[in-house]
Amino acid sequence: MPAVSETIETVQSVTEGAYKWGFHTDIETEFAPKGLNEDIVRFISAKKNEPQWLLDWRLKAYRMWLKMEEPRWPAVSYPPIDYQDAYYYAAPTRPAPKSLADVDPELLRTYEKLGIPLKEQAWLAGVRPDADSDEERLPVAVDAVFDSVSVATTFKDRLAKEGIIFCSISEAVHNHPDLVREYLGTVVPQGDNFYAALNSAVFTDGSFVYIPKGVRCPMELSTYFRINAKSTGQFERTLIIAEEGSHVSYLEGCTAPMRDENQLHAAVVELVAMDDATIKYSTVQNWYPGDSEGRGGIYNFVTKRAHCRGDRSKVSWTQVETGSAITWKYPSCVLLGDDSVGEFYSVAITNNRQQADTGTKMIHVGKRTRSTIVSKGISAGRGQNTYRGLVKVAPAASNARNFTQCDSLLIGDQCGAHTVPYIENRCMTAKVEHEATTSRIAEDQLFYCRQRGLSEEDAVGLIVNGFCREVLKELPMEFAVEAQKLLQISLEGSVG
Amino acid sequence: MLKIEGLTAEIDGKTILNGIDLEVPQGELHAIMGPNGSGKSTLSYVLAGREGYEVTAGSATFDGHDLLSMEPEERAATGLFLAFQYPVELPGVGNANFLRTALNALRRSKGEPELDAMQFLKVARERMRALAMPEDMLKRGVNVGFSGGEKKRNEILQMALLNPRMALLDETDSGLDIDALRIVADGVNAMRGPAFSALIITHYQRLLDYIVPDRVHVLMGGRIVKSGGPELAKELEVSGYTSVQAAA
Numbered sequence: 001m002p003a004v005s006e007t008i009e010t011v012q013s014v015t016e017g018a019y020k021w022g023f024h025t026d027i028e029t030e031f032a033p034k035g036l037n038e039d040i041v042r043f044i045s046a047k048k049n050e051p052q053w054l055l056d057w058r059l060k061a062y063r064m065w066l067k068m069e070e071p072r073w074p075a076v077s078y079p080p081i082d083y084q085d086a087y088y089y090a091a092p093t094r095p096a097p098k099s100l101a102d103v104d105p106e107l108l109r110t111y112e113k114l115g116i117p118l119k120e121q122a123w124l125a126g127v128r129p130d131a132d133s134d135e136e137r138l139p140v141a142v143d144a145v146f147d148s149v150s151v152a153t154t155f156k157d158r159l160a161k162e163g164i165i166f167c168s169i170s171e172a173v174h175n176h177p178d179l180v181r182e183y184l185g186t187v188v189p190q191g192d193n194f195y196a197a198l199n200s201a202v203f204t205d206g207s208f209v210y211i212p213k214g215v216r217c218p219m220e221l222s223t224y225f226r227i228n229a230k231s232t233g234q235f236e237r238t239l240i241i242a243e244e245g246s247h248v249s250y251l252e253g254c255t256a257p258m259r260d261e262n263q264l265h266a267a268v269v270e271l272v273a274m275d276d277a278t279i280k281y282s283t284v285q286n287w288y289p290g291d292s293e294g295r296g297g298i299y300n301f302v303t304k305r306a307h308c309r310g311d312r313s314k315v316s317w318t319q320v321e322t323g324s325a326i327t328w329k330y331p332s333c334v335l336l337g338d339d340s341v342g343e344f345y346s347v348a349i350t351n352n353r354q355q356a357d358t359g360t361k362m363i364h365v366g367k368r369t370r371s372t373i374v375s376k377g378i379s380a381g382r383g384q385n386t387y388r389g390l391v392k393v394a395p396a397a398s399n400a401r402n403f404t405q406c407d408s409l410l411i412g413d414q415c416g417a418h419t420v421p422y423i424e425n426r427c428m429t430a431k432v433e434h435e436a437t438t439s440r441i442a443e444d445q446l447f448y449c450r451q452r453g454l455s456e457e458d459a460v461g462l463i464v465n466g467f468c469r470e471v472l473k474e475l476p477m478e479f480a481v482e483a484q485k486l487l488q489i490s491l492e493g494s495v496g
Numbered sequence: 497m498l499k500i501e502g503l504t505a506e507i508d509g510k511t512i513l514n515g516i517d518l519e520v521p522q523g524e525l526h527a528i529m530g531p532n533g534s535g536k537s538t539l540s541y542v543l544a545g546r547e548g549y550e551v552t553a554g555s556a557t558f559d560g561h562d563l564l565s566m567e568p569e570e571r572a573a574t575g576l577f578l579a580f581q582y583p584v585e586l587p588g589v590g591n592a593n594f595l596r597t598a599l600n601a602l603r604r605s606k607g608e609p610e611l612d613a614m615q616f617l618k619v620a621r622e623r624m625r626a627l628a629m630p631e632d633m634l635k636r637g638v639n640v641g642f643s644g645g646e647k648k649r650n651e652i653l654q655m656a657l658l659n660p661r662m663a664l665l666d667e668t669d670s671g672l673d674i675d676a677l678r679i680v681a682d683g684v685n686a687m688r689g690p691a692f693s694a695l696i697i698t699h700y701q702r703l704l705d706y707i708v709p710d711r712v713h714v715l716m717g718g719r720i721v722k723s724g725g726p727e728l729a730k731e732l733e734v735s736g737y738t739s740v741q742a743a744a
Contacts, residue, residue: 447546448584450568451577452598452654453605462597466588466637 032089038062041201044089048170048204051177061190061200068194074357075386075418076326078262078299086233086264088202143168143207143223155219165210166221169237172208179210183241187270187307187334195266195301195328199235203268206236211246211277220476222251233264240270242277244310249280251479262290262325267302275310275337280318282475283331284483287323289490292381294353297325304331308340308366316343317360318474320483322490325354330388332361335369335397342371345471347483349490350383350415359389359420364397364430373404376468379415380491386418393430400430408438409467411460411491461488497521498543498662498693502554504718505542512538514718515554520662520711522559523690527704528697529729530715531737536697537581539715540666544578545571558662573605575661579651579668586638591650594638595620599657623656627683645676652683663687663694669703681706701733714740 032043041062045055070081143154143166159166165176172180190200207223225236242248265287271279281304290297300323306315317331333342344360362371377385391402408417419436441463449459465472465484472480498520505513512535520526530536542549543556545568556563561574586594600610611619617634624631629649639647648668655663668680684694684707696707704712704726712728713720714737722728722740732740 442584443547444584445586447544447568448580448586449594449598451544451572451580452594452658453569453572453601454598455569455601456567458597458601462589462594463586466586469588 030089030091031087034087035084036062036086036088036202040088044202044204047089047091048173050173053181054173057185057190058201061197062202064191065194065197065201068191068197070194071328074328074388075384075420076328076355076357078326078355081262081264081299083198088233088235089204091204143221159217159219162215162218163212164215164217165208167208169203169206169208169239172239176208176210179241180208180239183239183270183272184237185270187272187305188268188303193303196268196303199237199266199268199303202233203235203237206238206267207240207250207252208238209240209248209250211240211242211248213243214245215243216246217248220249220251222253224253233266235265236267238267238269239272240279240281241272242274242279242313244274245276246274247278249282249476251282251284251476253284253286253479262297262299264299264301265324267304269302269304269331271304271306271315273306273308273310273313273315273340276312277310278314278316279306280316281306281331282479283317283319283321284475284479284486285319285321285323285327286486288325289323289352289354290325292352294325297354298323300324300327300329302327302329304329305361306331306333306342308333308335308337308342308369310340311337311366312339312341313337314341314343316341316345316474318345318471319347319358320471320475320486321346321348321356321358322486324356327354327356327358329358330360330390332363333371334363334365335371335400336365337369338366339368339370340366341369343474344371344373344375344389345474346375347378347468347471347487348376348385348387349378349487350380350385351490352381352383354381355384357386357388359387361390361392362402364391364393364400364402364427367396367398367400369397369400371400371402373402373406374470375404375406376471377406377408377417377419378411378464378467378487378491379408379417380411382414384416384418386420388420388422390422390424391432391434392422392424393427393432395426397427398429400427402430402432404432404434406434406436407467408436409464410438410440457488457491460491464488464491498556498558498695500543500554500556503539503542503551503556504553505538505549505551507538507549511552512549512718513542516715516719518713518720520693520695522661522693524710525684525688525694525696525707526711526713527707527709527729528695528713528715528720529699529701529732532699534715535718536699536715537666540578540664540695540697543571543664544568544576569601573602577655577658577660577663579648579655579663579665581666581668581670583639583642583647583651585640587640589638590634591636591638592617592620592634595634595654595657598654602658620653620657623653626686627653627656628679629653644671645673648672648680649676649683652680656683656687659687661691661693663692665694665696665698667697667699669698669700677703678706701729704729716740 032040041058188196191197211217273279287298287300308315315333321327335342342362348356348358350356360373375387377387379385387406393400406419410417417438421434423432425432445463446459464487472483475483500516500518503513503516551564558574563571596616603610669677708726712724714722
């Protein structure tokens with residue numbers, strides 16, 4: 001069976017609102033001692049055999065973090081987090097695999113269960129495009145991160161022929177130290193915010209992508225994150241550099257086992273786009289959301305930012321956020337180059353007791369910079385969904401343009417939707433537009449669908465997917481189908 | 497056969513249907529006529545299972561199925577179709593996707609294999625040609641930005657595709673010009689046959705010039721006050737509903 005339809009069926013076969021990905025894999029794991037202090041930072045750095053400069057960089061971040069406070073402004077509530085009561089490093093004990101053949105078969109089975117195709121052969125054998133499209137499907141190169149460690153990266157050799165680097169960030173530190181050192185922390189500095197500082201001190205792995213000048217990456221790049229170990233935080237760091245005239249599309253997905261405790265995920269993603277470069281970054285976030293009473297679930301506190309450094313560069317963020325107990329993230333674009341473009345397309349679902357405070361920041365610095373924000377928030381159960389966005393136009397950003405559209409959909413009468421747009425315009429020739437709507441799934445829409453034979457849940461799924469269509473169409477095709485199913489599953493049990 | 501006995505229903509405590517008795521044998525087309533507020537639309541909603549109506553007495557069965565105890569989608573699965581007076585807009589949901597999802601839901605319930613996108617398009621295009629509908633209607637959002645006439649034609653297209661055994665047409669003729677009326681009538685007439693029956697709810701007689709019913713019933717004050725052959729519709733056109741009321 002082709003890997004794509006396998007993935008889809010994995011998602012499809014979910015029944016009755018249960019979290020399908022909630023299993024735990026028994027695998028020998030090495031932990032750092034619990035808690036966080038300078039010795040732990042040194043331990044992580046030593047485990048990864050890092051150069052001195054990176055250890056110093058981490059320690060600097062750690063010392064900054066000590067003086068910082070958790071942000072209190074998001075519209076989310078949770079009990080205080082005890083940062084000393086978690087493991088900051090967990091890794092499968094097997095030595096780092098050299099090739100897929102060396103990967104622990106238990107790990108491969110886990111990813112197989114998740115529907116993540118790690119076997120290059122399946123892709124090379126050719127995945128048949130389905131009848132809806134005439135497009136030829138390109139394979140997807142996958143980097144899989146299990147707890148703190150990257151376990152496998154596929155298609156490396158084929159990408160290397162184009163000069164593309166796609167590897168774990170730990171590998172990049174060793175094999176491409178100059179690039180890492182030049183760019184790491186230049187988009188999200190160590191002291192940017194509480195969680196970014198924490199990440200900078202203890203980040204364990206993540207993906208590194210470098211696209212050389214003029215190269216169009218021939219396939220989708222994808223990282224799949226899995227938290228497995230108990231009481232562990234996951235702190236991955238992703239760095240993508242697109243040189244002049246290059247083009248790359250990158251997708252990340254994430255799941256975690258069901259646990260009663262809350263687990264922290266504090267990632268940092270940095271993107272750099274040079275002249276005429278394009279980066280398309282898509283996220284399908286499906287961390288364990290907690291149960292219907294709000295027990296357990298991932299705290300997803302993530303900093304994602306792009307620098308459009310070059311003229312006419314373009315960064316497009318697309319996110320489908322269905323998981324996590326709490327989501328706190330604002331994928332942003334700093335539009336430095338003239339005529340650079342930033343886009344943010346977001347679907348965020350909160351069901352049961354989930355809380356999301358998410359949005360974007362578009363910082364216009366270059367001339368004629370343009371940004372588009374399309375945010376679709378769906379609240380069901382007792383979910384609370386906040387769009388928080390900043391559009392900032394610097395005095396020099398003449399003729400900058402922004403268009404923002406925030407739509408909220410409410411299902412049931414115990415959820416909430418909130419829209420908090422900040423606009424700071426310091427340029428007379430800039431044009432900033434904001435549109436917002438809030439609606440409910442109307443009874444007549446449901447009845448119309450059901451009269452045609454659709455079950456109530458299928459009807460909700462159809463209506464919600466229609467509501468999100470503008471965002472979903474931005475996703476790479478393979479993942480758009482998956483995301484549609486995911487939306488429906490996330491809302492199961494929300495009506496009736 | 498659709499069999500309604502003593503059907504009484506209220507909305508917000510107000511009685512709208514007040515003991516309806518009606519039988520539509522298989523293969524027959526019946527028309528229900530009546531003035532505004534007589535309960536015509538309520539009857540179609542109660543039969544199709546819309547929320548908000550409380551049935552306080554009576555029964556409604558379709559081929560022996562107790563309609564009133566079923567969910568709307570289960571009623572649809574028995575072959576009951578309601579052409580809405582005001583078709584509902586579903587923004588962002590493609591018409592083709594909606595029609596295929598609905599068709600496949602019904603096929604699933606009958607144990608038939610689902611149609612893939614290509615098979616569906618083939619069937620849909622044939623039906624659309626027959627209804628003189630432009631193909632781009634498949635690509636648009638369900639009823640979004642459709643004119644009144646387009647919405648009604650879309651209802652008829654859905655009926656043609658879903659191939660129901662019993663259609664309730666709720667004032668499908670309202671707001672149609674004469675050309676659209678003819679297309680709608682052709683769509684209904686094309687389905688006529690021993691396995692298809694329909695209840696055509698209308699305010700005016702003119703639709704019945706194009707779809708000649710087997711029986712005509714007059715609904716007033718929540719009950720059937722008079723029944724007759726197709727000539728009854730013509731009489732009403734001449735003498736109006738008040739004459740019936742006086743006689744009743």
